[in-house]
Amino acid sequence: MPGAGGARENAGRMARIDPAPDPETLALMALAYIAGDGDLLDRFLALSGLDLDGLRGRAQDPTLLGATLDFLLAHEPDLLAFAAASQVKPEIIAAARRKLPGGTVEG
Template sequence: MRDKSHDKRLSGEEAEKLAIAVLAWLAGEPDMMGRFLALTGVEPQQLRSAMTQPAFLGGLLDFLMQHEPSLLAFCAASDTKPESVMAAWAHYVKPGLDSGEY
């Protein structure tokens, strides 16, 4: 079973701010933004309205969590700890069957 003593919980506002920081970072990384848009099917003109949707914000964080090099690049560029991204991701994404949280 996973040791939860190191889990960090973020408020909804903190998780939202971190997800928006990911979007801002992606905006400065054209290749990465293109990959994100291609994988999600979101059109560039939809980004502004999508930012208000929790599922989209969770998707931004999930995008990083699914590719460690991208996660580490964001963390280095934004001086953010990977654990903070993981905590924000956990705010939006429900635990899976293999999480031990059921």
């Protein structure tokens, strides 16, 4: 049958998992996610001590990006919601955090 092997070949391609985004990109995705939710944003600003202008000015700061992931990792419901929205496993988010300034390096 022509094309019978095609399904098997396509199944292998469909099972391919895209690599995780780099830590900075993932943290920027997290920051955008937080900024898109008024309650999360208010809580993040209160905990960080930043205002919106300060947040905008430091959005590319690796230390702030690490703190952004810390914020999500500290509250499992927020972490799981972001993981689902970004289609990234929570353990990938935790691993990304360890690669940013202030992250714990596991030996």
